[in-house]
Amino acid sequence: MELEQGEIVGGFAHNQVMQLADKVVEAVKSGAIRKFVVMAGCDGRMKSRDYYADFARALPEDTVILTAGCAKYRYNKLPLGDIQGIPRVLDAGQCNDSYSLAVIALKLKEVFQLNDINELPIVYNIAWYEQKAVIVLLALLSLGVKHIHLGPTLPAFLSPNVAKVLVERFGIGGITSPDEDLKRFGIL
Ligand code: SF4
Numbered sequence: 122m123e124l125e126q127g128e129i130v131g132g133f134a135h136n137q138v139m140q141l142a143d144k145v146v147e148a149v150k151s152g153a154i155r156k157f158v159v160m161a162g163c164d165g166r167m168k169s170r171d172y173y174a175d176f177a178r179a180l181p182e183d184t185v186i187l188t189a190g191c192a193k194y195r196y197n198k199l200p201l202g203d204i205q206g207i208p209r210v211l212d213a214g215q216c217n218d219s220y221s222l223a224v225i226a227l228k229l230k231e232v233f234q235l236n237d238i239n240e241l242p243i244v245y246n247i248a249w250y251e252q253k254a255v256i257v258l259l260a261l262l263s264l265g266v267k268h269i270h271l272g273p274t275l276p277a278f279l280s281p282n283v284a285k286v287l288v289e290r291f292g293i294g295g296i297t298s299p300d301e302d303l304k305r306f307g308i309l
Pocket of ligand 1: 162163164189190191192215216217250251253254
């Protein structure tokens with residue numbers, strides 16, 4: 122029995138995005154792309170993960186999703202269209218390809234001559250589920266990325282002290298509802 126229908130455009134690992142770099146940078150400079158939203162991470166069967174489909178659907182049309190991992194199955198068949206030929210979902214591949222998302226962020230930082238990766242117009246709304254996603258999170262923290270939003274719930278294995286450090290030093294936070302989060306994350 123067919124469970125799903127739709128088309129998926131993939132293959133946007135960093136090599137491919139770098140080939141489109143001029144186009145991407147131009148779209149950012151002209152304001153055609155206002156924000157990138159990293160919606161990478163895991164998927165699961167809980168109803169609470171519908172949040173990610175609703176959030177993707179509610180994103181303004183001048184935003185581009187950067188993704189890798191299983192979280193994308195929540196929204197990658199939605200008709201989100203493109204911005205000047207750049208698909209609104211740039212899918213780097215599986216979770217191990219999250220490396221590509223970091224390379225893209227670092228390249229944008231270089232192109233825009235920024236001192237701090239947090240000055241980029243990138244919002245992080247990451248769905249976690251298991252250990253590998255936690256390793257990806259640690260990699261982002263080691264790059265100095267702040268204000269990462271994790272959902273649908275914060276990992277239960279975080280001890281109160283570790284959670285405190287993550288919140289105080291890295292501004293890590295949870296999620297609420299798509300409408301509320303679009304405002305909280307500065308997307309609307
Ligand atoms: S860690 Fe597992 S569930 Fe998470 S993105 Fe990778 S393959 Fe998917």
